[in-house]
Amino acid sequence: MALTGVQIFKLLPKTNCKKCGFPTCLAFAMKLAQGGVELSACPDVSEEAKQTLGEASAPPIRAFTLGTGEKAVKIGGETVLFRHEKKFVNPCALAVNIKDDLGEEEIADIAAEVANSEIDRVGQKLRIDAISIEYASGDSAKYEAVVKLAAEKAPEAAIILNCKDAAAVEAAVKAIAGRKPLIYCATDATAGEMANIAKANSVPLAACADGPEALSALTEKIKALGVEDIVLDSGAKTAKEIIEDNTRIRRSALKKNFKPLGYPVINFVLRDDPVYEASIASVAIAKYASIVILSSIEKWKNLALFTLRQNLYTDPQVPMQVEQKVYDIGEASADSPLMITTNFSLTYFIVSGEIENSKVPSRLAVMDCEGLSVLTAWAAGKFTASKIAQFIKESGVESRVSNKELILPGQVAILSGSLEDKLEGWKVTVGPREANAIPTFLKGRAA
Amino acid sequence: MAYVVPKESFNGKVLSLDFGKGDKAVSIGGENTLPFLSFEGEVPNRPLVACEIQDCPPDDWPDTVKNVYKDVSADPVTWAGYCRDELKAKAIALRLVSTHPDRGDRSAEDAAKTIKDVLAAVDVPLIILGSNHIEKDADVLVAAAGAASGYNCIIGKAQEGNYKTIVAAALAHNHKLIAMSELDINLAKQLNILITQMGFDKEKLITDPMCSGLGYGLEYTYSVMERIRLAGLAQNDPTMQPPILGDVGMYVWKVKETVASEPDVPDWGSLENRSIAWETITATSMLLAGTNLLIMRHPAAIGNVEKTIDELM
Numbered sequence: 001m002a003l004t005g006v007q008i009f010k011l012l013p014k015t016n017c018k019k020c021g022f023p024t025c026l027a028f029a030m031k032l033a034q035g036g037v038e039l040s041a042c043p044d045v046s047e048e049a050k051q052t053l054g055e056a057s058a059p060p061i062r063a064f065t066l067g068t069g070e071k072a073v074k075i076g077g078e079t080v081l082f083r084h085e086k087k088f089v090n091p092c093a094l095a096v097n098i099k100d101d102l103g104e105e106e107i108a109d110i111a112a113e114v115a116n117s118e119i120d121r122v123g124q125k126l127r128i129d130a131i132s133i134e135y136a137s138g139d140s141a142k143y144e145a146v147v148k149l150a151a152e153k154a155p156e157a158a159i160i161l162n163c164k165d166a167a168a169v170e171a172a173v174k175a176i177a178g179r180k181p182l183i184y185c186a187t188d189a190t191a192g193e194m195a196n197i198a199k200a201n202s203v204p205l206a207a208c209a210d211g212p213e214a215l216s217a218l219t220e221k222i223k224a225l226g227v228e229d230i231v232l233d234s235g236a237k238t239a240k241e242i243i244e245d246n247t248r249i250r251r252s253a254l255k256k257n258f259k260p261l262g263y264p265v266i267n268f269v270l271r272d273d274p275v276y277e278a279s280i281a282s283v284a285i286a287k288y289a290s291i292v293i294l295s296s297i298e299k300w301k302n303l304a305l306f307t308l309r310q311n312l313y314t315d316p317q318v319p320m321q322v323e324q325k326v327y328d329i330g331e332a333s334a335d336s337p338l339m340i341t342t343n344f345s346l347t348y349f350i351v352s353g354e355i356e357n358s359k360v361p362s363r364l365a366v367m368d369c370e371g372l373s374v375l376t377a378w379a380a381g382k383f384t385a386s387k388i389a390q391f392i393k394e395s396g397v398e399s400r401v402s403n404k405e406l407i408l409p410g411q412v413a414i415l416s417g418s419l420e421d422k423l424e425g426w427k428v429t430v431g432p433r434e435a436n437a438i439p440t441f442l443k444g445r446a447a
Numbered sequence: 448m449a450y451v452v453p454k455e456s457f458n459g460k461v462l463s464l465d466f467g468k469g470d471k472a473v474s475i476g477g478e479n480t481l482p483f484l485s486f487e488g489e490v491p492n493r494p495l496v497a498c499e500i501q502d503c504p505p506d507d508w509p510d511t512v513k514n515v516y517k518d519v520s521a522d523p524v525t526w527a528g529y530c531r532d533e534l535k536a537k538a539i540a541l542r543l544v545s546t547h548p549d550r551g552d553r554s555a556e557d558a559a560k561t562i563k564d565v566l567a568a569v570d571v572p573l574i575i576l577g578s579n580h581i582e583k584d585a586d587v588l589v590a591a592a593g594a595a596s597g598y599n600c601i602i603g604k605a606q607e608g609n610y611k612t613i614v615a616a617a618l619a620h621n622h623k624l625i626a627m628s629e630l631d632i633n634l635a636k637q638l639n640i641l642i643t644q645m646g647f648d649k650e651k652l653i654t655d656p657m658c659s660g661l662g663y664g665l666e667y668t669y670s671v672m673e674r675i676r677l678a679g680l681a682q683n684d685p686t687m688q689p690p691i692l693g694d695v696g697m698y699v700w701k702v703k704e705t706v707a708s709e710p711d712v713p714d715w716g717s718l719e720n721r722s723i724a725w726e727t728i729t730a731t732s733m734l735l736a737g738t739n740l741l742i743m744r745h746p747a748a749i750g751n752v753e754k755t756i757d758e759l760m
C-alpha cells in the first residue's frame with residue numbers, strides 16, 4: 001500500500017540539503033506521497049530506503065515501451081481520471097488485427113498499410129503504432145512465418161502476438177525477439193508457461209481474465225513469476241463493458257493505489273462496420289485504453305481516430321503552440337504577400353497548409369498570442385491593433401518586403417482601420433474569413 | 448491483495464426533463480452517476496438524438512449530408528415528415544436559419560408560421576432553434592414560443608445577451624429552454640443562475656456549454672462538459688444539474704475534413720466515410736463527456752451513434 005508523507009520522511013536523510021529542489025526533506029516526502037516526483041530526485045537516499053520506498057513510490061500505473069526503435073510507443077503512466085485535472089500522459093497505441101490465415105499477399109498489404117499510415121496533423125506525426133497477429137490457423141509454423149512477414153513489411157511497428165497457444169507464441173517470439181513483441185495473452189490456465197516465455201525473452205505480457213477482480217489475481221500470479229511489464233484485458237467487448245471495466249481499473253490504480261491493476265489496458269473493438277467500429281474505438285480511446293485493436297485501418301478512419309487521440313491527450317492548460325516568427329512559405333521574395341495570424345498550432349497549420357495549396361510563395365507572420373485562435377485571441381485582448389503593430393515593427397519584416405502591405409484574417413476585419421493608423425506607411429488588407437478561401441484569394445491577387 | 452470495486456456514490460443527480468406530447472413525448476437526464484456507469488448508479492433514460500432540419504434549403508451544408516435531404520429540404524414540413532417516417536426520428540430540431548439578417552432576414556411572424564405548419568403536420572417532439580443572432584433571436588424565439596404554445600417544446604438558445612425575453616416567453620408558454628454560454632463552466636453556471644432568478648424552473652433547463660467539432664476544439668467542450676457533470680454530481684451544485692446539449696451537426700459539417708474531396712486530400716481517404724465518421728465520433732465523445740441530448744445531421748452518423756448508445760446502456 002502507499003506510504004504517507006510522514007512514513008516516507010522517516011526514511012529520508014533528513015539533512016534538508018535541498019538538492020531535490022524542495023526546501024526540506026519533509027516537503028519532498030509529501031510530494032513523493034502524492035506521486036508528483038520520483039524518489040531518484042534525492043541523490044542521497046539510502047539503499048535501504050530505496051528498497052522500502054521502491055514499491056510505494058512506483059507510479060500508480062506502470063509505464064513501459066511497446067516495440068523498439070524510434071517509433072516505439074510508451075504506454076501507461078497515467079495519473080488522472082479526467083483530462084482537465086492534468087494532461088493525459090501517453091497517447092494510446094492504435095493497432096490493426098490480422099488473422100494469420102489470410103493470404104500472404106493480403107497480410108503483406110495490411111502490414112505495408114501500417115508502415116505507410118503516418119499522417120501529419122497540427123505538426124505531429126501520427127500513425128498506426130502496432131500490428132496484432134491473430135493465431136487463427138492452428139498451424140504454428142504458419143503463424144511464425146506470418147509474424148515474420150508482417151514484422152518485415154512493417155519494420156517500425158510494434159508487434160502484438162495475439163495467440164493463446166504457448167508453443168506457437170514461443171516460436172514466434174524467438175523469431176522476432178529483437179522487436180520486443182507483446183504476448184497476448186496469458187489466462188489463468190496458461191499463466192505459468194506464458195510468464196516463463198515472457199521472462200526468458202524480456203517481452204511484455206498481456207493478462208486476460210473475466211472482469212477486474214479475476215484479472216487482479218492473475219496479474220499477481222504473473223508478477224510473482226517475475227514479469228514486470230503487464231497489460232490488462234478484462235475481457236471487455238461491448239462499449240459498456242469497456243467504459244465500466246476501464247473506469248474500475250483506472251480508479252483502483254489511482255485512487256486505491258491497487259498495484260495488481262496498475263498497468264496499461266488493452267481493448268479489442270472489432271466490429272464489422274468500419275464507421276461503427278470507429279465509434280466504439282472512440283469509447284476506448286477516451287475512456288482509458290492504452291492499446292486499442294481495430295479490425296481495419298482505412299485512411300479516413302485513421303485520420304479521425306488520430307485526431308480524437310490528439311485532442312484528448314493535449315495539455316488542458318497549455319494549447320499547442322508554434323514559435324513566434326515570420327515564416328516563409330514557398331520561395332518567398334520581397335514581392336511576396338505578407339499575412340498575419342496567431343501562434344495557435346491549429347490555426348498556424350490550417351493557414352500555412354492553405355497557403356501552400358495556393359502555390360503562391362508567401363510570408364506568414366505568426367504572432368505569440370499564448371496559443372489562442374484568431375477570434376479567441378482577439379476577444380482576450382491579445383490580438384489587438386497596437387499589439388500587432390508592435391510585433392510587425394519589432395519583427396524586422398519591414399526591411400524584407402518591397403511593398404508594405406499586411407493581410408489580416410477576415411475574422412478580425414474590424415481591426416483594419418486602427419491598425420493602419422498604428423502602422424505608419426503600411427496598407428492593411430482584409431483577407432478571407434476562412435482559410436479555405438485563401439488559395440482563391442492569393443491566386444486572384446497574383447493574376 | 449483483495450480487490451474492492453471502486454464505487455463512487457454521488458449526492459447530486461442530473462435533473463430529468465420531458466418534452467413533446469402524448470405517446471411521442473421523450474425524457475432525458477435523471478442519472479446519478481457519471482455517463483453510463485451503471486455499476487454504481489441509475490441511468491434511467493438513454494441519451495436522445497434529434498435530427499436537425501432548417502426552415503430553408505441547406506445550401507451551406509457539404510454535399511455528403513445535403514444530398515441526403517435534397518428531395519425534401521425545400522420545405523420544412525416535408526423535411527420533418529421525412530425525418531419522422533423514413534428516419535424514425537425520436538425528436539426533430541428545427542433551426543430557423545433564414546431569420547438571420549444575413550441569411551434572408553425572414554420575420555418572426557414567418558418563423559411562427561413555419562413552426563405552426565411543422566407542428567400541425569408532424570407529431571415528433573420539437574426543438575426550436577434560432578439563427579444564433581443575439582438580437583434577432585430575441586424576437587424570433589418569442590414568436591416561436593407563442594406559435595408552439597401547448598406543444599411542450601424545447602426552445603433556444605438563450606444567451607447572456609438575450610436571455611430575458613426568451614426566458615419570459617418560454618415561461619409564458621410552458622416550454623423547456625436551452626441556455627448557451629461559451630465554453631466556460633463559470634459562464635454556464637452564471638447564466639443558469641440568472642435564468643432561474645427570473646423564476647424559471649431549473650427542472651426545465653438544458654445547458655449548452657457550446658459544442659465543437661473533432662479536431663477543432665473538441666477537447667475544450669469535452670472537458671467543460673465533464674466538469675459540469677462532476678460539479679452537479681459530486682458537489683451537488685443544483686445550477687449544474689440540468690441535462691447537457693451537444694449541438695454536434697453544425698460544428699462538424701463545416702470543417703475541412705467533412706468537405707475536402709478525395710483528389711484534394713488523397714491521404715484522407717473516402718470523403719463519405721470520413722465525414723460520417725467525423726460526426727459520429729464527435730457525438731460519441733460528447734456522450735462520454737455527459738451529453739444527454741444530441742443534435743445531428745447525417746442519418747448514417749445518427750444510426751452509428753444510436754447503436755453505440757445501445758451498447759452503452
Ligand code: B12
Pocket residue numbers: 319339340341342344346347350351371372373374375376377378379380407408409410411431432433434435436438629630631634658659663664667
Ligand atoms: C476553442 C475556443 C476557445 C478556447 C481557446 C482555444 C484556443 N487555443 O484558442 C477557450 C475555451 C480557452 C476559449 C476562451 C475564450 N473564448 Co473562445 N472559442 C473557441 C472556439 C470554440 C473555437 C476557436 C478555434 O479553435 N477555432 C479554430 C481556429 C483554427 O480558428 P482561427 O484561429 O480563427 O482561424 C481560422 C480563420 O480565422 C482563418 N485564419 C486564421 N488566420 C488567418 C490569417 C489570414 C491572413 C487569413 C486570410 C485567414 C486566417 O483560418 C482559420 C480556419 O478557417 C470559438 C468558436 C468557434 N466555434 O469558432 C470560440 C470563440 C472564438 N471564443 C470566444 C470568446 C468570447 C472567448 C472568451 C473571451 C470568452 C470566454 N469563454 O471566457 C475566452 C478568451 C480566452 C482567454 N484566455 O481569455 C468568441 C469570440 C467572439 C467574438 N467574435 O469576439 C468565440 C467566437 C465564441 C463565440 N461564438 O462567441 N475559447
Ligand code: SF4
Pocket residue numbers: 012013014015016017018019020021022023024025028041042043044045
Ligand atoms: S535531496 Fe534528499 S536529503 Fe536533500 S533535502 Fe531533498 S530529500 Fe532531503
